Amino acid sequence: MRIRISGQTIRAGFEVFLFLLMCGVALAEVPLSELQPTSTLSFVPERDVTPRFETRSLAGLTPAKALRLIAESEVTYTVPGNHTMFSGILAYESDPKSYVPVLVRILNDGKLIWEQGLTGTAPPVAFSIPVVPGSRLTIQSESVWVTSFYLVDARFSPAASSQKIAYLPQAGAGYVDFAPLARERILNIYHPGDRVPVTAYFAGTSSQVSVEIHLRPSWDAQSKNLSQTHLDIPLRPAYAGISQGTASWVVPSAQGPAMLHVKETMGGRVVFDKQVRVAVGPKLNLAAESDSFFGVHLSGGGYPVVFDQFADLWGAKWGRIFLRWPIVESSQGKLDFSRVDRLIEIYRSQHLKILMVLGENAPAWAGSPGPAYYAAWQQFTNAAVQHLLGKVDAWEIFNEVDAKYADALHKYEPDWDIKAMRIAIDAVRAKDPRTPTVCCSTVTSSWLAYDRRVFQGGLIKNIDVVSLHPYQHGAPETKDGEFNYRDRLAKLGELERSLGANKPIWSTEDNWIIGQAGDRSVPEPDMNEQQQAEYVVRANLLSAGSNVKFFLHSPYAHAHRTEIHVATWAAYAQMTSFFSGASAFRLVRDGPQIFSVTADTRDGQAGALWCAYGQTNARLEGGSAYRFFDFYGNPLNLNPAALNVSVTPIYYRVQGNPELQAATSARPPAWKGLDGYSNWTCVSNARCTTAPGGRQVQTQASTGAFQLVSTMTHAASGACQLARIQIAVKQGAIGLYALDDSGNRISPVTPVGADDSQAHQVELRFRAGASGNFKLVLANNNPSAAVSEFTALGTPEISDCP
8 A cells, every 4th residue: 555645655554654643643552551440340349349550470471561350340441532453461370279260251332342261271362352432341250259360461552453362372382272162261161063163373483283182081981982183283473473273173972071182283392282171061952941940059149250151051941049138238228239130131141040049148237137127128128029020030038047047046036037038028929929939948957947947937828939958968869867858858848738838849059069178168078070960960850850949059160179060060961951841750760779750852751760879770661762871961772671770870762651670679788786875985074864775865065066976896998888876856956977096087977957856767878997997976066056965766787888
């Protein structure tokens, strides 16, 4: 391009800039550091998220002035007039001991123009994005908790161009972007048949690199489904000494968790090599689902976090979210629903129905329960239900009130919790009568006694659905203390019927929380992810077969985990996909060894089979055109007349109505008696007396002090053991657990909370320690210091696990 001015020829570029400048048009770049945000919003209330500039060296970049942004926020700027590009470098460094992903989204007048997932494992990424002059540019970020990321050399410029993205590996190194989508980058989730753009980078001079992609299923011990892809990728200059090129990779059809290995070579030299756990699973269309028994609970803060953006990937039709009073009304009379409105928009955009939790905690200004508290709570609940009218599909009244307010129950006026819950229920019934109320999501070992008290207090008449949080150690089909999962549902149903009610039951929060040993938030440190996946799927199938909705809590990852639960996602997504659109769920076999759930679909009958433990042989009689699938949805070549069924569910489709026959019976535990309770040690601060058929104990007030300790017992090193006792609790709560010969606890605490003075059989499953020596302990298990009174009956027993 040439422009002639006053007889002189000048070249386009800098000369054009001078020409326009002489014409009075200022087109200089505008660094973001020279602008002030027009607005900031912290998703976490009362947190300062104002961007700050720091001089830092980030991920190999030359020290530069970097804009520090706080995740869980929105920051908005006005784009300077006549400026059409926004560019910079996005950098993030995370703690390698935990997994804290960040999803950064850049919006222009509310329209998404670029999003980038950050995990702290990739090099900085340079970007240049077209924007509209004079518009609003918003940098939105979501994480699992508050962390920081940086924008380096961010600026607006007048040059018109297309969007450009480039990763910046260090000199002489390469990088392969094999996860361009946010779900791939943050969650390591892929769908079969996806054509994934694979972009290779090299910091230096090179015209071509080779990329090897190996996908090895982790559930396939023989690796017969190993997928190998070789790509020769030509490179071209992209950014300040960085070359890049793009090819594509087709995700293979085999579903399930896998190890993805990506290696980049240049001239025979390896310049990038990475392995990452991924999951390959089905695409799901929740828009086509009207309802289901499956729900997820991804966050509880009352504001958006990164996992909320990916709720629909589970295939669950329901999402459970929190409406928190202190967030909405941090100052009395000043209501701000913006955060929960944002959450609702996120879930509605993914076609999920919403279970809204109303209650749990209160702002400090509300004070303790009393007249002023009740008046403020009533005003808030009325305003909240009115504001969210038509946006909520069910209202859950309070969350785990028996645990969250355990201390308060002893401090405040009697039955204050019933009064508070009734106020919320009345608000829903008055302003949103067509939307069901769900109550009361109990979770402690005394859950049944708590429900009995609040239901007898009148709440059972005004709620539409009865809820519980059936957390337990071990498999859902086996006992944890007094009950297994189905026992809990049955006991809650019995309680309802004893009070003249017959309301539906929902399990509104549950999971098996796995993670690092020693973390107090991780009750299942010895459980691997495959076991978690099996338990989660089996609990959901038991729920569907029992006509109970089940909400999976915190499914993607838990605190201090360094990886996404890819096996659990792949298994759960297969389950919801397999039963998509199904109706008339039936639990056709309910143990004690083999379990089976079936449902009707447009294409015939769909079913699932599994064992509580071990393996058994079974056959399906009748029906035709059988098709079998494994835990992750891969086809199986099985004979319906000769099935080997294990703890890992298998699925089938069939025409007709077959009958299931178990060919082998369950091997029961081989119980043997331990030393009687008269030989157990009674601690010095307890009063132990002989009682008919056992030993009676009256404790001092405590939360978890020992009461009775057995003599030492021996098993094989690391052997799985079952312990069984009979116990009647008159008041308080008791826990049963095992210690090794060094006094270390080697089992979860099995709770006994039915303070009805009736004898209950309690079971404990655990593994013996390295020495094989262990003792059993009966201890107080009260949420706050309290007296417990109980009678240990009969003869305690022990068995190897079947």
